[in-house]
Amino acid sequence: MAPENKLDKSKMVVVEGSYAVAHAVKTCRPNVISAYPITPQTHIVEDLSQFMADGEIPNCEYINVESEFSALSALVGSSAAGARCYSATTSQGLELMHEVLFNVSGMRLPVVMTIVNRAVSAPISIWNDQQDSISQRDTGWIQLYAENIQEISDMTAQAYKISEDKDILMPAMTCMDGFILSHVYEPVVLLEQDLTDEFLPAYEPERILDPKNPLSFGAFADPNYYAEFRYLQEQAMQKALKKIEDVANEFYDIYGRYYGGLIDEYRTDDADIIIMAMGSIVGTIKDLIDKLRDRNVKVGLLKVRAFRPFPAEAIKEVIKDSKVIVTLDKNISLGLNEGALCTETKSVLYNSDIRVPVIGYMIGHGGRDIKVDTIEKIVDDAEEVIKTGIRIESQFADLKEELL
Amino acid sequence: MKNLFDSGHRGCAGCCDAMAAKFTLMGAGEDSIVINPTGCLEVMTTPFPETSWNVPWIHSLFENAAAVGAGVEAALKSLGKENTKVVVMGGDGATLDIGMRSISGTFERGHDLTYVCIDNEAYMNTGVQRSGATPYNASTTTSPSGKVSFGNPRPKKNMPAIMAAHGAPYVATTSIGFPKDMIKKVAKATEIEGPTYVHAHAPCTTGWGFDTSKTVEVAKMAVQTGLWPLYEMEDGEVTKVRKIGKNVKPVEDYLKMQRRFKHLFTMEGGEEEIAKIQAIADKNIEDFGL
Numbered sequence: 040m041a042p043e044n045k046l047d048k049s050k051m052v053v054v055e056g057s058y059a060v061a062h063a064v065k066t067c068r069p070n071v072i073s074a075y076p077i078t079p080q081t082h083i084v085e086d087l088s089q090f091m092a093d094g095e096i097p098n099c100e101y102i103n104v105e106s107e108f109s110a111l112s113a114l115v116g117s118s119a120a121g122a123r124c125y126s127a128t129t130s131q132g133l134e135l136m137h138e139v140l141f142n143v144s145g146m147r148l149p150v151v152m153t154i155v156n157r158a159v160s161a162p163i164s165i166w167n168d169q170q171d172s173i174s175q176r177d178t179g180w181i182q183l184y185a186e187n188i189q190e191i192s193d194m195t196a197q198a199y200k201i202s203e204d205k206d207i208l209m210p211a212m213t214c215m216d217g218f219i220l221s222h223v224y225e226p227v228v229l230l231e232q233d234l235t236d237e238f239l240p241a242y243e244p245e246r247i248l249d250p251k252n253p254l255s256f257g258a259f260a261d262p263n264y265y266a267e268f269r270y271l272q273e274q275a276m277q278k279a280l281k282k283i284e285d286v287a288n289e290f291y292d293i294y295g296r297y298y299g300g301l302i303d304e305y306r307t308d309d310a311d312i313i314i315m316a317m318g319s320i321v322g323t324i325k326d327l328i329d330k331l332r333d334r335n336v337k338v339g340l341l342k343v344r345a346f347r348p349f350p351a352e353a354i355k356e357v358i359k360d361s362k363v364i365v366t367l368d369k370n371i372s373l374g375l376n377e378g379a380l381c382t383e384t385k386s387v388l389y390n391s392d393i394r395v396p397v398i399g400y401m402i403g404h405g406g407r408d409i410k411v412d413t414i415e416k417i418v419d420d421a422e423e424v425i426k427t428g429i430r431i432e433s434q435f436a437d438l439k440e441e442l443l
Numbered sequence: 444m445k446n447l448f449d450s451g452h453r454g455c456a457g458c459c460d461a462m463a464a465k466f467t468l469m470g471a472g473e474d475s476i477v478i479n480p481t482g483c484l485e486v487m488t489t490p491f492p493e494t495s496w497n498v499p500w501i502h503s504l505f506e507n508a509a510a511v512g513a514g515v516e517a518a519l520k521s522l523g524k525e526n527t528k529v530v531v532m533g534g535d536g537a538t539l540d541i542g543m544r545s546i547s548g549t550f551e552r553g554h555d556l557t558y559v560c561i562d563n564e565a566y567m568n569t570g571v572q573r574s575g576a577t578p579y580n581a582s583t584t585t586s587p588s589g590k591v592s593f594g595n596p597r598p599k600k601n602m603p604a605i606m607a608a609h610g611a612p613y614v615a616t617t618s619i620g621f622p623k624d625m626i627k628k629v630a631k632a633t634e635i636e637g638p639t640y641v642h643a644h645a646p647c648t649t650g651w652g653f654d655t656s657k658t659v660e661v662a663k664m665a666v667q668t669g670l671w672p673l674y675e676m677e678d679g680e681v682t683k684v685r686k687i688g689k690n691v692k693p694v695e696d697y698l699k700m701q702r703r704f705k706h707l708f709t710m711e712g713g714e715e716e717i718a719k720i721q722a723i724a725d726k727n728i729e730d731f732g733l
Contacts, residue, residue, distance in 0.1 A: 070518060070521040070522060071514065071517045071518050071521055073514065073517070098521050098522070098523075099521055100517035100518070100520050100521045102513060102514065102517050102552070103552065104510065104513075104548055104552075105544060105545075105547065105548030105551070106544055106548070108506070108507065108510070108544070108545070109507065109510035109513075109544070109545050109548050109549075112503060112504065112507035112510035112511050112514065112545065113510045113511065113513050113514030113517065114514055115501070115503045115507070115511050115514060116478065116501065116503070116510070116511035116512060116513065116514030116515035116516075116517075116518065117514035117515065117517055117518040118514075118518075119501050119515070120476070120514070120515045120518035120519060120522070121518060121522060122517070122518035122521055122522060138504060139503075139504065139507065142503050142504055146503075247499075248476045248499035248500075248501060248515060249499055250473060250474045250475065250476065250498060250499055250527055252499075253496065253497055253498050253499045253500070254499055254500075255489050255494035255496050255499075255500045255501075256499075256500065256501040256502070257485075257489075257501050257502035257503055258489035258490070258491040258492070258493075258494065258502070259485065259486055259489055259490060259491060259502075260491045261490065261491070264491050264492070
């Protein structure tokens with residue numbers, strides 16, 4: 040059983056999601072923050088800038104870079120020089136960072152970056168989906184997705200603890216849905232400084248740029264060496280599977296708050312239908328599940344917190360006795376007609392002895408509102424799959440046929 | 444003095460980059476962190492698991508060395524290690540072309556670092572393609588001379604002026620043909636607070652087409668013709684110039700040393716083109732009072 044979330048209501052304040060994240064970053068005591076403003080990430084970096092202007096983040100430099108490319112590039116240098124580093128971006132900014140993302144993880148630099156998920160251009164859209172971070176899945180970054188403001192705030196500290204572990208040393212993206220979480224005010228417990236100092240030790244890397252012990256970072260590897268670098272990165276990702284769980288538990292022990300480790304479950308124990316999803320949509324799904332359970336529809340939720348590393352075994356354990364799995368994806372791999380969660384889930388099941396059908400829905404693209412009715416219809420479809428098998432494996436959930 | 448840039452690297456005989464790296468570190472000293480963008484210098488000095496660098500060294504990407512340098516500087520500041528010098532060494536492509544945004548941002552923000560551009564006037568690591576630093580009429584693999592072309596159609600981008608326009612407190616040009624000049628200017632640049640820029644002319648034996656024993660001679664000739672003036676700028680004003688005086692040489696003497704200008708001596712209309720290059724040198728001599 041998952042630990043019970045103990046929110047101390049006396050500590051709660053009503054703040055904007057972006058503020059909660061900025062506050063969490065401050066509490067983690069970063070040494071270098073480097074970021075470029077982009078909607079809807081702006082409030083985070085504005086709040087951090089104000090903290091800097093007020094002298095509230097000691098021993099920290101904030102670099103007001105001229106692009107996202109330089110935002111992350113600067114952190115390559117900062118992290119290699121021994122600094123705890125932070126950035127935040129979204130959408131076009133994250134895509135502009137693409138080349139640097141590989142570089143950061145290849146050099147094993149534990150940078151933490153908040154992704155305020157937003158659709159990608161064209162057509163240009165400032166609204167939420169998760170195409171931006173999902174498209175960076177192969178860059179060697181740990182990817183965690185948060186359900187609400189409390190979780191994204193707390194996830195910041197968790198991410199540093201995971202990334203900076205000497206067995207891991209892989210960078211992490213903490214992902215929050217743009218506007219839905221970044222610009223909404225909710226009651227939250229802001230990350231506590233005293234508890235964070237206990238939870239997250241100071242960053243003390245073993246290998247840094249230091250004239251007293253000169254090392255070369257970023258050497259070039261010929262075919263005799265390259266593959267082993269890649270293999271070791273994958274090994275680190277596999278170790279991160281356990282670390283993410285451990286850190287969630289350690290966080291619970293100190294703060295009393297818990298949102299799942301690699302995954303979380305909601306009413307899955309006897310569920311015939313299991314909905315898999317990531318991010319803020321999870322709250323909507325939970326409400327619907329309560330309603331459907333009242334009508335004796337046996338439906339549950341598998342919330343995927345860690346998309347990278349992909350929690351194959353944790354997922355299998357939850358869904359093995361179900362009758363149908365429904366994946367909801369705010370992204371699409373064009374040319375495959377599937378969202379990432381759909382594809383990955385099928386792939387981890389294929390060589391197992393679990394024979395549960397998987398159907399996928401692409402939903403909420405470019406910020407389209409995800410209505411409870413839409414998900415309810417999807418559950419209806421899933422019930423049909425149990426009776427008659429799969430008719431459509433993957434489809435858009437909310438197309439306006441009249442516009443096509 | 445400790446050899447901060449070691450032997451055993453994979454550079455060509457007569458390699459300009461190796462000389463530039465050595466002179467730069469002689470100027471900057473051992474309490475330095477070096478940042479290299481992708482390029483010949485990076486590739487030839489760090490074939491894993493070997494390295495030529497006896498100072499801490501980092502290579503990230505092709506277009507971001509100045510930003511990485513900014514990040515190193517910020518980290519040193521936040522960790523209370525301000526005395527260590529941050530030195531970026533980038534080629535002309537990494538500096539003037541693909542890294543332009545990065546260096547512009549870093550200089551505008553005023554980071555305390557020294558950027559040394561090693562200018563061999565084309566993309567040598569990938570096989571001599573033109574860059575924004577390739578001079579007028581040089582034949583490269585992407586600006587070849589041909590029946591209807593004299594080679595590169597544009598003069599060099601004036602990078603030192605651009606860096607001075609960023610408000611850099613110190614900008615200097617130098618040449619690997621004048622080691623003392625280069626060492627002195629790098630040392631001065633690293634002592635001055637803020638973003639400082641040293642642009643080193645660096646003839647490439649393979650890319651330019653001259654014998655491996657002639658690197659220094661070619662470099663000197665560029666200066667003696669006035670095609671590469673050596674000067675210092677402090678707070679935007681030219682404060683010092685290396686005079687050529689009566690020893691000034693015609694550009695023809697410089698051009699004929701190199702295969703990349705050979706077509707100017709064989710093609711019809713070549714003489715007029717050489718005259719245009721002479722005009723560039725003459726203007727430098729006049730502008731800087733060489």
